[in-house]
Amino acid sequence: MKSTDGSEAAKRRAAEAATKEVVDGMVVGLGTGSTTAYAIRELGRAVDAGLDVRGIPTSYQSRSLAREVGIPLTTLDDATPDVAIDGADQFAAGDLVKGGGAAHAREKVVDASADRLLVVADESKRAARLDHPVPVEVLPDAAPTVEAAVRDLGGDPTLRVATRKDGPVVTDNGNVVLDCAFGAVDSPTDLAGGLSAVPGCVEHGLFVGLADAVYVGGADEEVTVERY
DSSP states (O other): OOOHHHHHHHHHHHHHHHGGGOOTTOEEEEOOSHHHHHHHHHHHHHHHTTOOOEEEESSHHHHHHHHHHTOOBOOTTTOOOSEEEEOOSEEETTEEEOOTTSOHHHHHHHHHHSSEEEEEEEGGGBOSSOOSOEEEEEOGGGHHHHHHHHHHTTOEEEEOBOSSSSSBOOOTTSOEEEEEEOSSOSOHHHHHHHHHTSTTEEEESEEOSOOSEEEEEOSTTOEEEEEO
């Protein structure tokens, strides 16, 4: 059984390897989550050593960490990312499920606007076919109708409940999240299109065809890079 320490080390290696693609003058999309946090910290060390970059955060969490480590920040109003570095809850052949941190709406906007998206993960996130529940950010008043539409698409939606407060998880955008189990997804493209067409769905966690490379941390100091 893989230890937590080993998994964390693998995530850190993947994240730090991906940051080597960042060079002077770049604008970098800063994803959200535990693996991306390693990349943000590594970029902070590089900035401290003289690297000239600006970051576009995808959540309150990534903004706070970037400020803590000294990365200058900008917005999509003023710059387009040259590269985005982001994590994944699961990946298969370059397609992703994201949204474990409930930041997938902003992540998708930044990741899709970047010239390149670099995904950082450990081997536990790899799958032959995507089968992780798909997070769907939903307007609060639309939750019942979106739940019905998800069931029509073959899914089983569950409202994500907060662990340290009463009530549901609320995103940075003020919405709620449905975690929708579809089992193994034969066509991520078709499912993504079906979810996007549902009124009240702000954004779903299927990132189809966006990844340019996946950095995968493995055992024994090993990082593999899969490019698409």
